[in-house]
Amino acid sequence: MEKADLVGGVMLALVGLLLIFVIIPLDTEEGMYFGLPPTFFPTLLSIGLTLLAAALALKAWNRIRAGGALQPAPLRLRNLAMFLISAALVVSGAVIIDFFGMIAGGPLLIAAFMLFLGERSVIRVLATSTLPVAAVYLLATYVLRAPLP
Numbered sequence: 001m002e003k004a005d006l007v008g009g010v011m012l013a014l015v016g017l018l019l020i021f022v023i024i025p026l027d028t029e030e031g032m033y034f035g036l037p038p039t040f041f042p043t044l045l046s047i048g049l050t051l052l053a054a055a056l057a058l059k060a061w062n063r064i065r066a067g068g069a070l071q072p073a074p075l076r077l078r079n080l081a082m083f084l085i086s087a088a089l090v091v092s093g094a095v096i097i098d099f100f101g102m103i104a105g106g107p108l109l110i111a112a113f114m115l116f117l118g119e120r121s122v123i124r125v126l127a128t129s130t131l132p133v134a135a136v137y138l139l140a141t142y143v144l145r146a147p148l149p
Contacts, residue, residue: 002060004075009057016050019043089113102148106133 020043028039093109110129119125140146 002063005060006057006064009053009055009060012053013050013057016046016053019046020050085116086113089116097149102133103137106136 024042089112097105107129111125114125140148
Protein backbone atom coordinates (compact mmCIF):
# COMPACT_ATOMS: atom_id res chain seq x y z
CA MET A 1 0.00 0.00 0.00
CA GLU A 2 2.82 2.38 0.86
CA LYS A 3 4.52 1.83 -2.50
CA ALA A 4 1.25 2.52 -4.32
CA ASP A 5 0.76 5.69 -2.24
CA LEU A 6 4.31 6.80 -2.99
CA VAL A 7 4.00 6.23 -6.73
CA GLY A 8 0.50 7.73 -6.86
CA GLY A 9 1.55 10.77 -4.82
CA VAL A 10 4.60 11.44 -6.98
CA MET A 11 2.63 11.00 -10.22
CA LEU A 12 -0.20 13.27 -9.07
CA ALA A 13 2.29 15.88 -7.91
CA LEU A 14 3.95 15.78 -11.34
CA VAL A 15 0.56 16.14 -13.04
CA GLY A 16 -0.21 19.10 -10.77
CA LEU A 17 3.08 20.79 -11.65
CA LEU A 18 2.42 20.15 -15.33
CA LEU A 19 -1.01 21.73 -14.96
CA ILE A 20 0.33 24.78 -13.11
CA PHE A 21 3.26 25.59 -15.35
CA VAL A 22 2.33 24.22 -18.79
CA ILE A 23 -1.27 23.20 -19.46
CA ILE A 24 -3.20 26.01 -17.76
CA PRO A 25 -1.03 28.88 -19.08
CA LEU A 26 -1.04 27.48 -22.64
CA ASP A 27 -4.74 26.64 -22.83
CA THR A 28 -6.22 29.75 -21.19
CA GLU A 29 -6.89 33.05 -22.90
CA GLU A 30 -6.69 36.39 -21.18
CA GLY A 31 -9.98 37.67 -19.80
CA MET A 32 -11.76 40.53 -21.53
CA TYR A 33 -13.70 41.71 -18.51
CA PHE A 34 -12.95 42.66 -14.92
CA GLY A 35 -12.14 40.55 -11.90
CA LEU A 36 -9.89 37.56 -11.50
CA PRO A 37 -8.01 36.20 -14.49
CA PRO A 38 -9.34 32.97 -16.06
CA THR A 39 -6.27 31.08 -14.83
CA PHE A 40 -6.91 31.81 -11.13
CA PHE A 41 -9.26 29.00 -10.08
CA PRO A 42 -7.70 26.23 -12.20
CA THR A 43 -4.27 27.19 -10.88
CA LEU A 44 -5.56 27.34 -7.30
CA LEU A 45 -7.08 23.86 -7.60
CA SER A 46 -3.90 22.54 -9.21
CA ILE A 47 -1.81 23.93 -6.36
CA GLY A 48 -4.11 22.16 -3.89
CA LEU A 49 -3.80 18.91 -5.84
CA THR A 50 -0.02 19.21 -5.94
CA LEU A 51 0.29 19.93 -2.21
CA LEU A 52 -1.98 17.05 -1.22
CA ALA A 53 -0.20 14.66 -3.59
CA ALA A 54 3.18 15.70 -2.18
CA ALA A 55 1.87 15.13 1.36
CA LEU A 56 0.66 11.65 0.37
CA ALA A 57 4.05 10.81 -1.15
CA LEU A 58 5.91 12.15 1.89
CA LYS A 59 3.73 10.13 4.27
CA ALA A 60 4.31 6.97 2.24
CA TRP A 61 8.05 7.67 2.06
CA ASN A 62 8.23 8.05 5.85
CA ARG A 63 6.36 4.76 6.36
CA ILE A 64 8.66 2.93 3.99
CA ARG A 65 11.74 4.38 5.72
CA ALA A 66 10.35 3.35 9.13
CA GLY A 67 10.61 -0.24 7.92
CA GLY A 68 7.15 -1.41 8.89
CA ALA A 69 5.57 -4.40 7.23
CA LEU A 70 4.22 -3.43 3.84
CA GLN A 71 0.52 -4.05 3.42
CA PRO A 72 -0.74 -5.45 0.15
CA ALA A 73 -2.74 -3.10 -2.03
CA PRO A 74 -6.47 -3.65 -1.52
CA LEU A 75 -7.18 -3.41 -5.26
CA ARG A 76 -8.90 -6.48 -6.63
CA LEU A 77 -10.04 -7.29 -10.14
CA ARG A 78 -13.63 -6.32 -9.28
CA ASN A 79 -12.45 -2.89 -8.07
CA LEU A 80 -10.50 -2.35 -11.27
CA ALA A 81 -13.49 -3.37 -13.38
CA MET A 82 -15.77 -0.97 -11.46
CA PHE A 83 -13.28 1.85 -12.03
CA LEU A 84 -12.95 1.11 -15.75
CA ILE A 85 -16.72 0.96 -16.24
CA SER A 86 -17.15 4.22 -14.31
CA ALA A 87 -14.48 5.90 -16.43
CA ALA A 88 -16.18 4.63 -19.59
CA LEU A 89 -19.50 6.04 -18.37
CA VAL A 90 -17.93 9.45 -17.73
CA VAL A 91 -16.26 9.56 -21.14
CA SER A 92 -19.40 8.41 -22.96
CA GLY A 93 -21.47 10.95 -21.00
CA ALA A 94 -19.08 13.73 -22.00
CA VAL A 95 -19.33 12.66 -25.65
CA ILE A 96 -23.14 12.57 -25.51
CA ILE A 97 -23.24 16.01 -23.86
CA ASP A 98 -20.86 17.34 -26.51
CA PHE A 99 -23.00 16.03 -29.39
CA PHE A 100 -26.54 16.40 -28.03
CA GLY A 101 -26.21 19.04 -25.32
CA MET A 102 -26.71 19.22 -21.59
CA ILE A 103 -30.47 18.68 -21.67
CA ALA A 104 -30.14 15.26 -23.33
CA GLY A 105 -26.75 14.13 -22.04
CA GLY A 106 -26.94 15.19 -18.41
CA PRO A 107 -29.92 13.02 -17.41
CA LEU A 108 -28.54 10.08 -19.38
CA LEU A 109 -25.21 10.28 -17.58
CA ILE A 110 -26.80 10.55 -14.13
CA ALA A 111 -29.28 7.74 -14.85
CA ALA A 112 -26.53 5.49 -16.21
CA PHE A 113 -24.48 5.96 -13.03
CA MET A 114 -27.49 5.32 -10.82
CA LEU A 115 -28.34 2.11 -12.65
CA PHE A 116 -24.70 1.02 -12.62
CA LEU A 117 -24.50 1.57 -8.86
CA GLY A 118 -27.62 -0.50 -8.23
CA GLU A 119 -30.58 1.87 -8.02
CA ARG A 120 -33.68 0.16 -9.43
CA SER A 121 -36.49 2.56 -8.53
CA VAL A 122 -37.69 4.17 -11.76
CA ILE A 123 -39.13 7.17 -9.93
CA ARG A 124 -35.86 7.87 -8.11
CA VAL A 125 -33.81 7.49 -11.27
CA LEU A 126 -36.08 9.82 -13.25
CA ALA A 127 -36.33 12.42 -10.50
CA THR A 128 -32.63 12.42 -9.67
CA SER A 129 -31.51 12.51 -13.28
CA THR A 130 -33.89 15.19 -14.59
CA LEU A 131 -34.53 17.66 -11.76
CA PRO A 132 -30.90 18.73 -11.11
CA VAL A 133 -30.21 19.13 -14.83
CA ALA A 134 -33.38 21.18 -15.26
CA ALA A 135 -32.45 23.34 -12.26
CA VAL A 136 -28.94 23.98 -13.60
CA TYR A 137 -30.31 24.74 -17.05
CA LEU A 138 -32.89 27.21 -15.73
CA LEU A 139 -30.36 28.85 -13.42
CA ALA A 140 -27.77 29.24 -16.18
CA THR A 141 -30.24 30.38 -18.83
CA TYR A 142 -32.48 32.76 -16.90
CA VAL A 143 -30.45 33.92 -13.90
CA LEU A 144 -26.87 33.88 -15.15
CA ARG A 145 -27.82 34.40 -18.81
CA ALA A 146 -25.06 32.03 -19.86
CA PRO A 147 -25.45 29.38 -22.55
CA LEU A 148 -24.95 25.72 -21.73
CA PRO A 149 -23.69 23.17 -24.26
